[in-house]
Amino acid sequence: MPNTIKTLLIVDDSRVSRMMIRTFVHAKYPQWIIIEAASGNEALQIVDRDTPNYCTMDINMPGLIGTDAAAQILTKYPGIRIVIFSANIQESHQSRAAALGAKFVGKPVTEKSVAQALGFFEGKE
Amino acid sequence: MFHLMQKLSFPEQQELVGKIWDSINSGLILIDSTGKVLFWNEWISMHSGIPCEFAVSRSLESLFPGGLSAAFKSAIKNASLHKLPIVLSNALHRSPLPLYPLPITPLEQDRLQQSIAISPIALSNEISLCLIQITDASLSIKRERVLQSYSKRMSLEAVTDALTGSNNRRFFDERFAVELGRAQRLQIPLSLIMLDVDYFKRYNDEYGHPAGDRVLIAIAQTLKTQLNRTTDVLARYGGEEFVIILPDSGVDGARIVAEKLRSAIIGLNIPHLASMIADHVTISIGIATCQSLVNSAAADLLEIADRALYSAKHGGRNCIRQLIVPELRPDSKFAALS
Amino acid sequence: MNWLSELQIDGLTEVFNIGAGRAAASLSEIVCDEVQLSVPRLQLYNSSEINAATLTLNSLRLGAVKQRFSGPFSADAMLLFTEERALEIVHDMMGSQVSIEDVAEFEQEAMCELGNIILNACLSSIANLLNLTLESSLPSYTIGDTDGVLRGIISDANQPLMLVLHIDLSIENRHSQGLLVFLLSTSSLQKLVSHIDRFISGI
Numbered sequence: 001m002p003n004t005i006k007t008l009l010i011v012d013d014s015r016v017s018r019m020m021i022r023t024f025v026h027a028k029y030p031q032w033i034i035i036e037a038a039s040g041n042e043a044l045q046i047v048d049r050d051t052p053n054y055c056t057m058d059i060n061m062p063g064l065i066g067t068d069a070a071a072q073i074l075t076k077y078p079g080i081r082i083v084i085f086s087a088n089i090q091e092s093h094q095s096r097a098a099a100l101g102a103k104f105v106g107k108p109v110t111e112k113s114v115a116q117a118l119g120f121f122e123g124k125e
Numbered sequence: 126m127f128h129l130m131q132k133l134s135f136p137e138q139q140e141l142v143g144k145i146w147d148s149i150n151s152g153l154i155l156i157d158s159t160g161k162v163l164f165w166n167e168w169i170s171m172h173s174g175i176p177c178e179f180a181v182s183r184s185l186e187s188l189f190p191g192g193l194s195a196a197f198k199s200a201i202k203n204a205s206l207h208k209l210p211i212v213l214s215n216a217l218h219r220s221p222l223p224l225y226p227l228p229i230t231p232l233e234q235d236r237l238q239q240s241i242a243i244s245p246i247a248l249s250n251e252i253s254l255c256l257i258q259i260t261d262a263s264l265s266i267k268r269e270r271v272l273q274s275y276s277k278r279m280s281l282e283a284v285t286d287a288l289t290g291s292n293n294r295r296f297f298d299e300r301f302a303v304e305l306g307r308a309q310r311l312q313i314p315l316s317l318i319m320l321d322v323d324y325f326k327r328y329n330d331e332y333g334h335p336a337g338d339r340v341l342i343a344i345a346q347t348l349k350t351q352l353n354r355t356t357d358v359l360a361r362y363g364g365e366e367f368v369i370i371l372p373d374s375g376v377d378g379a380r381i382v383a384e385k386l387r388s389a390i391i392g393l394n395i396p397h398l399a400s401m402i403a404d405h406v407t408i409s410i411g412i413a414t415c416q417s418l419v420n421s422a423a424a425d426l427l428e429i430a431d432r433a434l435y436s437a438k439h440g441g442r443n444c445i446r447q448l449i450v451p452e453l454r455p456d457s458k459f460a461a462l463s
Numbered sequence: 464m465n466w467l468s469e470l471q472i473d474g475l476t477e478v479f480n481i482g483a484g485r486a487a488a489s490l491s492e493i494v495c496d497e498v499q500l501s502v503p504r505l506q507l508y509n510s511s512e513i514n515a516a517t518l519t520l521n522s523l524r525l526g527a528v529k530q531r532f533s534g535p536f537s538a539d540a541m542l543l544f545t546e547e548r549a550l551e552i553v554h555d556m557m558g559s560q561v562s563i564e565d566v567a568e569f570e571q572e573a574m575c576e577l578g579n580i581i582l583n584a585c586l587s588s589i590a591n592l593l594n595l596t597l598e599s600s601l602p603s604y605t606i607g608d609t610d611g612v613l614r615g616i617i618s619d620a621n622q623p624l625m626l627v628l629h630i631d632l633s634i635e636n637r638h639s640q641g642l643l644v645f646l647l648s649t650s651s652l653q654k655l656v657s658h659i660d661r662f663i664s665g666i
Binding site (some may be wrong): 208 | 493521523529537553556557569570572573579583586587589590596597598599600601634
């Protein structure tokens with residue numbers, strides 16, 4: 001399983017965050033295809049075009065916020081596994097993520113937090 | 126001090142430090158990284174009823190079983206984890222520790238009001254400690270109350286016109302900016318009334334300045350009683366000019382208020398033999414009304430009210446002129462009415 | 464603004480956003496309600512350019528919570544709120560059983576605690592991500608007319624640079640904006656930038 005090529009979409013308005021997630025994911029799965037989007041609206045377009053397997057989604061972004069973007073994506077493509085990756089660690093956001101069928105992972109982006117996201121993608125929970 | 130310390134033996138130094146700790150009129154607790162008490166000053170002993178000898182090398186949890194608030198426990202944890210100082214204000218936490226006002230009685234007692242500061246202390250040998258400072262907050266609350274009533278009086282004087290007791294120009298400027306912002310935010314109308322006493326200079330010449338002052342006082346009082354809403358703001362703008370902010374008042378509302386004010390001043394029936402238009406004191410009124418503020422700046426609305434007043438003066442005095450700032454057309458200044 | 468590259472600004476903003484997220488979580492425990500706290504914008508100024516207009520502070524009075532911190536670089540960190548907003552926030556934090564008039568007497572202390580929560584969250588986030596140790600003084604609160612408070616802030620000739628973060632804070636349906644200001648010397652800024660560069664190049 002881990003050797004198959006998967007497509008991951010990273011949605012975050014911070015370039016540094018995208019870089020960090022990409023680096024940690026690539027260290028573990030160098031063969032994965034990684035696409036980046038800097039906003040929720042951009043993510044919706046990319047999902048229609050490329051239909052990734054997995055997606056990490058920031059919450060606070062200009063325009064469409066991450067949880068709303070995730071809700072729209074999951075309605076249209078219920079097979080995509082989404083991790084809400086946010087600095088906003090309040091209970092209300094965690095339960096919103098759970099209600100959507102997504103996993104919540106708190107920032108900062110570290111090897112550990114990325115591993116949590118990958119665990120969810122690979123169906124370890 | 127340093128010189129003295131060198132002269133003292135180690136036990137003497139310890140005694141000195143201990144005496145200083147015990148002389149301090151607030152609570153001091155020093156704990157190590159595992160949460161065990163290292164020092165505990167006399168103030169804490171008195172207010173907790175637990176002597177220092179008993180407290181040392183015991184954890185706070187065991188000294189105050191069930192008595193520590195959750196916020197206090199997480200503050201201690203965070204202070205040691207991030208090595209950053211933390212304050213727990215009395216406003217939000219009241220009494221985090223089971224400490225009591227003196228004298229402590231065996232009866233059920235309310236806890237002491239506390240303000241707490243927690244400072245992590247890192248020594249150069251990597252030992253990290255935590256200093257907890259507790260002060261009796263009821264003292265600072267009293268002080269705050271006194272300061273507050275003082276500053277209230279001061280600020281009242283700063284915004285009141287000494288002669289008429291109305292708000293002064295400064296108060297008006299502040300409130301006008303606030304109301305303008307509110308009207309813009311909520312997209313509600315705003316009206317501004319500017320008025321002055323007709324032939325006031327002639328009145329002063331005829332009756333003298335003290336009489337003129339009495340007219341201004343009477344007018345200020347009358348205007349005030351005519352304004353029913355607490356949100357309406359009357360201020361003396363300068364000389365014989367007054368200004369009134371009418372939040373959330375459109376064309377008709379402002380006009381009705383203005384008419385009430387004009388009649389009320391006539392109703393005072395103050396003789397004015399030098400007036401060219403009546404035998405009593407009258408006022409001229411200019412109104413600027415903005416139905417929905419788009420880009421109007423404060424200065425614009427003031428200027429428009431001033432122009433309306435000017436036109437009332439030139440239109441025969443003892444009358445009202447209203448100018449309306451048009452909606453959605455911030456480029457063209459205003460359209461005249463009446 | 465040429466002091467910082469776009470990537471450096473992005474990195475710093477993200478560090479502060481994580482701090483703001485932690486602060487929001489602590490505040491929401493106090494108010495028992497959701498708290499939105501974000502850092503949408505970061506700017507660097509010379510203190511000579513600073514006035515109420517550049518900072519978009521249109522209020523007559525300001526409250527400022529200040530902590531001086533030190534470590535590999537040192538700075539005065541300050542949280543600025545317009546006074547009426549500050550009172551509303553304290554009111555929300557204390558719960559509705561307290562009248563807004565009574566809140567004023569607790570303002571000083573409660574603002575100290577609010578500022579302390581936000582400043583500590585940001586400082587610890589900087590320290591964690593950049594992997595360094597920072598020490599800090601206890602917070603102090605001052606309140607005064609806007610120009611006076613700003614004059615006091617920029618009068619320190621040793622710290623001529625101001626890193627300004629615009630903060631959006633909403634509790635329940637109240638929305639408020641504050642500023643997080645770091646006053647730095649030229650050399651402290653250089654050290655901060657070099658730590659950020661090291662952090663970014665380590666990705």
